[in-house]
Amino acid sequence: NAGVTQTPKFQVLKTGQSMTLQCAQDMNHEYMSWYRQDPGMGLRLIHYSVGAGITDQGEVPNGYNVSRSTTEDFPLRLLSAAPSQTSVYFCASSYTPPGRTDTQYFGPGTRLTVL
Amino acid sequence: GQQVMQIPQYQHVQEGEDFTTYCNSSTTLSNIQWYKQRPGGHPVFLIQLVKSGEVKKQKRLTFQFGEAKKNSSLHITATQTTDVGTYFCEGSGGSNYKLTFGKGTLLTVNP
Numbered sequence: 001n002a003g004v005t006q007t008p009k010f011q012v013l014k015t016g017q018s019m020t021l022q023c024a025q026d027m028n029h030e031y032m033s034w035y036r037q038d039p040g041m042g043l044r045l046i047h048y049s050v051g052a053g054i055t056d057q058g059e060v061p062n063g064y065n066v067s068r069s070t071t072e073d074f075p076l077r078l079l080s081a082a083p084s085q086t087s088v089y090f091c092a093s094s095y096t097p098p099g100r101t102d103t104q105y106f107g108p109g110t111r112l113t114v115l
Numbered sequence: 116g117q118q119v120m121q122i123p124q125y126q127h128v129q130e131g132e133d134f135t136t137y138c139n140s141s142t143t144l145s146n147i148q149w150y151k152q153r154p155g156g157h158p159v160f161l162i163q164l165v166k167s168g169e170v171k172k173q174k175r176l177t178f179q180f181g182e183a184k185k186n187s188s189l190h191i192t193a194t195q196t197t198d199v200g201t202y203f204c205e206g207s208g209g210s211n212y213k214l215t216f217g218k219g220t221l222l223t224v225n226p
Contacts, residue, residue, distance in 0.1 A: 041218060042218035106157040108156075
């Protein structure tokens with residue numbers, strides 16, 4: 001199993017550009033989440049999904065959209081990039097609801113810079 | 116809302132010294148998870164604690180969950196340079212099992 005994969009690994013955008021961060025998992029996990037990590041802020045939940053077709057907002061959802069058309073994929077869309085969205089983005093998945101499981105599996109991350 | 120405070124933010128030790136990081140929740144937790152993130156890497160699950168007063172050990176790492184299930188600690192005995200990284204706690208609580216991460220403790224080890 002590849003586990004949780006994310007692409008791209010690095011990305012530089014200009015303010016106002018849009019892009020999609022890709023996340024895929026091959027473990028047949030129902031639950032997937034997107035986090036951003038900023039220095040001194042820890043991991044903050046952006047959006048999450050409890051299954052195909054179902055998504056919900058986390059702690060910091062503004063400026064981001066998600067969709068979950070398949071169990072495997074959970075892309076994160078930046079609609080109009082802003083410098084405040086410069087961060088490291090992690091996708092995670094788990095078999096049972098986060099908090100009821102013994103682990104979330106994290107992808108390798110996407111390092112995004114918005115100029 | 117649920118908040119999880121983690122201290123210290125940074126800890127620098129000499130190799131061989133012990134290290135402890137603490138997490139304190141504003142609400143009673145259902146369970147707590149600990150993760151390690153190496154520099155430039157992603158969080159990797161270490162352990163889950165569920166029971167009040169639970170203590171678990173993994174080689175030189177000892178994890179504790181408080182009796183009131185509002186605090187937890189990770190203790191590393193005789194640190195090694197391979198222990199370098201950021202240690203996060205992740206608390207789960209409430210009827211909806213809301214997850215909250217602590218901000219992490221960055222451990223550096225001087226050889």
